[in-house]
Amino acid sequence: MIDGLLFDKDGTLFDFRISWGRWAAGFLSSVAEDPGHADRLGRAIGFDAESLAFAPDSPVIAATAADIAAALAPHLPGQSVAALTARIDETAGAAPMSEAVPLRPLLSGFRAAGLKLGVATNDSEAPARQHLAAHGITDCFDFIAGYDSGHGAKPGPGMCLAFAATLGLDPARVAMVGDSRHDLEAGRAAGMRTIAVLTGVAKAADLAPHADVVLADIGAIPGWLVGLRS
Numbered sequence: 001m002i003d004g005l006l007f008d009k010d011g012t013l014f015d016f017r018i019s020w021g022r023w024a025a026g027f028l029s030s031v032a033e034d035p036g037h038a039d040r041l042g043r044a045i046g047f048d049a050e051s052l053a054f055a056p057d058s059p060v061i062a063a064t065a066a067d068i069a070a071a072l073a074p075h076l077p078g079q080s081v082a083a084l085t086a087r088i089d090e091t092a093g094a095a096p097m098s099e100a101v102p103l104r105p106l107l108s109g110f111r112a113a114g115l116k117l118g119v120a121t122n123d124s125e126a127p128a129r130q131h132l133a134a135h136g137i138t139d140c141f142d143f144i145a146g147y148d149s150g151h152g153a154k155p156g157p158g159m160c161l162a163f164a165a166t167l168g169l170d171p172a173r174v175a176m177v178g179d180s181r182h183d184l185e186a187g188r189a190a191g192m193r194t195i196a197v198l199t200g201v202a203k204a205a206d207l208a209p210h211a212d213v214v215l216a217d218i219g220a221i222p223g224w225l226v227g228l229r230s
Contacts, residue, residue: 002193003173003174004117004164004167004174005118005221006117006119006120006159006163007119007177008119008121008178010121010123011061011100011178011180012197012218014097014098014099014100016179016199016200017052017053019095019097020060022052022096023091024049024054025047025049026091028042030091031084037075041075041076045060046058059071061180061200062154062183063122065124065147066081068088089126092124094130095127099135100199101219103135104135104137104140106221110140117140118143118144119144120159120163120186122153122154123147124147124148125146127146142166143162143163143166143167145162154182154186155189157187159186160176160189164192172192176195177195177197177221178194179196179198179200180200183196184207184211194210194212195212197216198215198217199216
């Protein structure tokens with residue numbers, strides 16, 4: 001019943017708070033004039049450096065690098081959104097990602113079962129590829145797209161539809177897997193099934209209305225697939 005799985009990256013393949021909390025703290029310190037300024041920049045993007053916690057509406061969670069830059073720019077006189085976006089992309093690519101579950105064996109199992117796999121992220125494509133390569137899993141995916149790959153950003157369905165079209169899949173036989181409403185809304189707009197996971201910031205109650213199933217993490221997907229067949 002499922003021929004393909006399309007994954008969000010941050011908060012889905014990789015644990016969001018651990019991975020991006022460390023990056024945000026370091027990035028804001030690097031562009032701030034002093035610790036107080038870094039705190040103000042954190043508030044502008046819904047981030048607390050002490051706890052590495054993000055507010056539910058933080059643009060870091062599901063928006064693009066350009067959106068994060070736009071939120072920071074008013075607090076960084078003399079720095080353009082374009083320059084900040086480039087700096088975010090440069091540092092984000094080197095950010096150490098923490099796997100939500102051991103990825104290589106899980107993804108290899110999906111491929112052995114004949115599933116097509118893809119990544120659709122609101123991150124830029126270049127740092128997304130750097131993160132996948134750093135964990136040795138780029139070859140597990142048949143399709144990798146970021147918000148700047150030409151298909152638009154989520155919650156628009158462009159990346160989802162491009163995955164299906166590129167691999168000749170019926171969207172109804174694909175599941176979009178993500179940790180945010182943006183991911184799930186994109187999947188539903190494309191006519192896909194939707195799987196919510198709780199390795200991001202959103203709670204189960206926030207995601208359940210937009211998902212066919214809510215799982216603790218992507219490691220529970222094989223069991224869900226077995227249930228579909230039974």
